[in-house]
Amino acid sequence: MAYGDGFLMSSYYRAPLGLTHLALAQAVEAAGACDIDGYEETLGAVAGAVLESAARFAGDVLSPLNRLGDRSPSRLEASGVTTPPGFARAYRMLRDDGWVSLAAPAGCGGQGLPMVLASAVTEMWAGANLSLAMCPELALGALEVLRAHAGPELIERYAAPIASGEWTAAMDLTESGAGSDLSSIRTRAERQDDAWRLYGRKMFISWGEHDLTENIVHFVLARTDGAPEGLKGLSLFLVPKNIAARGRFEPNDIRALSVEHKMGIRASPTCLMALGERDGARGWLIGGVNDGLACMFTMMNHMRLGVGLHSLGLGERALQLARQYARERIQGHDAAGAPCAIIAHADVRRMLLTMKALVHAARCLAYNAAATFDVASQSPDATVRAKAAKRLDLLTPLVKAWCSDVAVEVASLGVQVHGGAGYLEESEVSQVYRDARIGPIFEGTNYIQAQDLLSRKVLRDGGVALGELLKEIEQAARALAVANIKPLAPLRAQLLEGAQRLRAAVASLDTRAGESDLIGAAAYHFLHGLGVLAGGWQWALAGAKAATQPPGAQAGAIMATAAFYAAHVLPRVPMHCSIIEGGTDVLVRALPEDI
Amino acid sequence: MAYGDGFLMSSYYRAPLGLTHLALAQAVEAAGACDIDGYEETLGAVAGAVLESAARFAGDVLSPLNRLGDRSPSRLEASGVTTPPGFARAYRMLRDDGWVSLAAPAGCGGQGLPMVLASAVTEMWAGANLSLAMCPELALGALEVLRAHAGPELIERYAAPIASGEWTAAMDLTESGAGSDLSSIRTRAERQDDAWRLYGRKMFISWGEHDLTENIVHFVLARTDGAPEGLKGLSLFLVPKNIAARGRFEPNDIRALSVEHKMGIRASPTCLMALGERDGARGWLIGGVNDGLACMFTMMNHMRLGVGLHSLGLGERALQLARQYARERIQGHDAAGAPCAIIAHADVRRMLLTMKALVHAARCLAYNAAATFDVASQSPDATVRAKAAKRLDLLTPLVKAWCSDVAVEVASLGVQVHGGAGYLEESEVSQVYRDARIGPIFEGTNYIQAQDLLSRKVLRDGGVALGELLKEIEQAARALAVANIKPLAPLRAQLLEGAQRLRAAVASLDTRAGESDLIGAAAYHFLHGLGVLAGGWQWALAGAKAATQPPGAQAGAIMATAAFYAAHVLPRVPMHCSIIEGGTDVLVRALPEDI
Secondary structure (H helix, E strand, C coil): CCCCCCCCCCCCCCCCHHHHHHHHHHHHHHHCHHHCCCHHHHHHHHHHHHHHHHHHHHHHHHHHHHHHHHHCCCEEECCEEECCCCHHHHHHHHHHCCCCCCCCCHHHCCCCCCHHHHHHHHHHHHHHHHHHHHHHHHHHHHHHHHHHHCCHHHHHHHHHHHHHCCCEEEEECCECCECCCHHHCCCEEEEECCEEEEEEEEEEEECCCCCCCCCEEEEEEEEECCCCCCHHHEEEEEEECEEEECCEEEECCEEEEEECCECCCCCCCEEEEEECCCCCEEEEEECCCCCHHHHHHHHHHHHHHHHHHHHHHHHHHHHHHHHHHHHHCEEEECCCCCEEEHHHCHHHHHHHHHHHHHHHHHHHHHHHHHHHHHHHHHCCCHHHHHHHHHHHHHHHHHHHHHHHHHHHHHHHHHHHHHHHHHHECCCHHHHHHHHHCCCCCCCCCHHHHHHHHHHHHHHCCCCHHHHHHHHHHHHHHHHHHHCCCHHHHHHHHHHHHHHHHHHHHHHHHHCCCCCCCHHHHHHHHHHHHHHHHHHHHHHHHHHHHHHHCCCCHHHHHHHHHHHHHHHHCCCHHHHHHHHHHHHHHHHHHCCHHHC | CCCCCCCCCCCCCCCCHHHHHHHHHHHHHHHCHHHCCCHHHHHHHHHHHHHHHHHHHHHHHHHHHHHHHHHCCCEEECCEEECCCCHHHHHHHHHHCCCCCCCCCHHHCCCCCCHHHHHHHHHHHHHHHHHHHHHHHHHHHHHHHHHHHCCHHHHHHHHHHHHHCCCEEEEECCECCECCCHHHCCCEEEEECCEEEEEEEEEEEECCCCCCCCCEEEEEEEEECCCCCCHHHEEEEEEECEEEECCEEEECCEEEEEECCECCCCCCCEEEEEECCCCCEEEEEECCCCCHHHHHHHHHHHHHHHHHHHHHHHHHHHHHHHHHHHHHCEEEECCCCCEEEHHHCHHHHHHHHHHHHHHHHHHHHHHHHHHHHHHHHHCCCHHHHHHHHHHHHHHHHHHHHHHHHHHHHHHHHHHHHHHHHHHECCCHHHHHHHHHCCCCCCCCCHHHHHHHHHHHHHHCCCCHHHHHHHHHHHHHHHHHHHCCCHHHHHHHHHHHHHHHHHHHHHHHHHCCCCCCCHHHHHHHHHHHHHHHHHHHHHHHHHHHHHHHCCCCHHHHHHHHHHHHHHHHHCCHHHHHHHHHHHHHHHHHHCCHHHC
16 A cells, blocks of 8 residues: 555545534524424424434445546547446435435425425435436426426426435526626527427536436527527426436437536536437427526525535535544654644634634525525515515525535645645545635636625615614624623624625625626625625524533534634635725726726 | 626736836835846846736736636546646647746756846746746756755756756645644655665655656655654755656656645646655655755745736736626716716726726835845845845745735725626636635645744744835835825825734734634734735835826826725735734634634
8 A cells, every 4th residue: 555554545525413403503592493382392203313314325225436526527429428336326216215204395305305405415415426416406496487387287297306316406597698697698499299399418427428327308598499598498308318208208309418527526517418410309498488587596596505505415524524634644743742643733723613614604504595495485474475585595606606616615625634645645635625626616616696696685675674683683793792601702893894895895894885896896706795694693692502501512612613704714705805995906907908 | 698798708827017017116116136246237137028028928918828728627537637728738838938937046957047037937826827938937946955955966967957947846745634734744755775765655746746747846845754742843855757868768656646626727737746656766865864954945935925926917817807807898877877888987997996006016026036036146235135035034934925915805896896797707707716726725725824924934033034024114104294295195194004004913922922722723814914915115216216207197096006905905004913913812812612
């Protein structure tokens, strides 16, 4: 062997069940989901068993395939796309154990469990094996769009096999000239007889083709003949790989032309799809003609929360790998001069605590969004539902973009803790580093999220939704003072200051909102300022809870990490606000030629 | 082809000659190197031709091999290590054109040109092909240690073939149990007759074995029999792969056991070396027994500046790729509703300007260190030499760590500008992202640099050297006011505030310097605070110069980027200071169990 004693070690993902349960309870309470009839009873009855069972599945079935998938990526062969060895078997187990349908609506063949619980499971799948986790996630987005927009006939034919995992789903949006800007989509749909025929090419289609199931249901954005230009002329079509007719499958005119070679998530087949090379791919309209954008957003919003959950799962894996390495790797000496594990060095602890503080903040925030989804869809009170929907609108781009940027940062810290060992392909953390980099890019780049957040979710309603969130954050901060939790006094102070700074920064934009480019120039730093602050909010909730617990290791760790977040992460808020206040003009004025 | 019109394009590295010349002149002036006799004359006579010729070589010979090297990494075969196709030929051209000996001292077979000029060339090699650039860089470190520590016989035998590039050099320090902490080195050296025999294994040895030249000169840290434990018992040995005797080569007892599979710089063979598997590897002592550490530092300091230069070269490559992509990729619409290249979007410009502002700051800072090296080694005045040596001590860890962290950030932004295309292996920027990640790890992790900076270079002399640097930064800031350069007023204000904040942060540490762990807890944020501030200093110098130039594109771009750095990057300084002031206690108190 090329490596010294203990220099590299094998390691497995273990779901962080203690923190998962804390974050779940915190999200349910903060989002007010406990007011939904039977919600807490359901969670109480099943959460423990579901999470334990999911943790076992993630650790024992999905995680061991993760490295293999990176080394033997999915590839296109004459017979179609072949996934890495073991992936088909693992997917079948996932399907047969009923994991796909966990949160799918009961009316769509699902088990109708709370989304917040399914989110915790999604985090585990991604922590164990992101490439594979992306596949069932697509099913949930598909079911959501069927439930919200499709007619009864399509639901009847497609919901049950997607919910059971018998068939998988794929979202076919991007084209070579239409990525961030879907208005340029050129795939055509022609009406013929009972169905539509589609012609075009779609790229970057995750799990667009594979060997896990005998059918794949594509949701394809296309333009009908005569439809208007731009986003208003898009329609969504259901295009199955195989069409069930008279008890057997007829192949549809859709196939993968190639599978991309990617930096990470290499086991997940990212396909270039051709539709209508022969007589047109048969498709069925979802919603009405030209309603495609609304349908697409239903699906996208679900996928965006998914990216946040995936990202924090990856972050958790990086943390576990780095923590284990730091506990076992002997290097340097402690204060007494004895050889020590590197976790004894202050800067290694700084990196690990930064990772933990960020990952758990991201976890709590993403679960909060999932519980808010449950309230928005299940509360008996229409006012409560509407309010929750509005909050969810605000949280969705935040969770997608902030959690995915956090995962990139955390993965990089994980590599750094490993030193030279982290740079080797043999090291799991180097895979996490490559896998995590997709998060800020897909399902709408983080810039798209930031613009959506600042422009549509904050400024369009005159800052009302943001104001309510900031007020809630300030309440959580003040509660720390009321309960007199001394070690968290700096957390309280920085949250209050941060909320005030963000409010002022937005106000400075609001008065100049007509200026072109202003929003684009400020959006990224606003999203990050709010993300960091919202992460601190979650630590305030966690810290307040821990302070009421009997003293012990878990409560102590929560308090220490909350204090660390305040001192080491929250100072980013005033930095982002300074940049918004002092930097937008400079950026707006800069010419492309200056670069 | 799988990709749409213009979606992926091939691209080549072009040395940024305009900025190179500006940064060179700025470094020479700021470091006071113009006071060295004949220095400016030499530069004036050769710099233009050398840089143009180097730029051609980098763009036409080294850069085209960069992708190939990533796809066909160096590997170990029965006959030894094979480098990627074309690498041996490119190295021979580099050698035959005299590039290796550029800055090597004339007494050691070199051309004795200023280090600042060689540094600009090093940046180009790295921007074009980092894997290959690492090889000649090792020669300069080796010559430096020979010049400073070796006896005339060793210099006579080895300096000329290393300086000419006929033979290459390798630094054999790390062992599986001795990475950041070299005190645990276990490789043994036994005296036998005229020479020493070495026994042990060395890992992570860059260019430890290859097929470029017929000999490789290893510089090996080992422990002689009876030497004290720890760092004080280390000695440095010269261990050639082949020993020239009676007109022919005799193979020495040293060989590569394996070549690592790495995330990046994959063409550079990183070897596990075995010494003394048979009768011992013959070695020659450099300096005295137990003087190894001092010798090693001579070599390491050179390599650390090299990492900084390599990092900014990579950053420049990421910037060029992203800028080209942003100019050609059409997506979205401009204010008038017409389809536009993505460089028209404010956030894309934000990313590109951040990249440019950081990379050029890193360039100016690294060149400044190189010019300071020239002063420290060539000034006729001993007091000036001593002062420059002290400044170089301060700048070396800063350049190594800050520039390499900057390169990771810049490469990540480069990926983001590319969107989905940046995540494909086919994309050059994805290679830059993987290549750049080694910078913060090797030649002493960035934590080691930060500790060295804060503990040995700042606090040990009571802050004198730091104080002088801060004063110089404040002078540069005030000069902006004196010259009444309005657009840079915020740069001036933030530099003055930043210097004051850093001074206060260090003072807060100084009073408590006895506390264990305190330095380790504060070091990373101190290094980054000072790095960002020093980058702003360089922009102040550049801005002041540009303001005196006739208005034009170049001066305008410098002013705009300097203003951007002030507004978008300098707000990091108070953030780092807040973390030092509020975060060290929290970190020192946190237990390993809290993580």
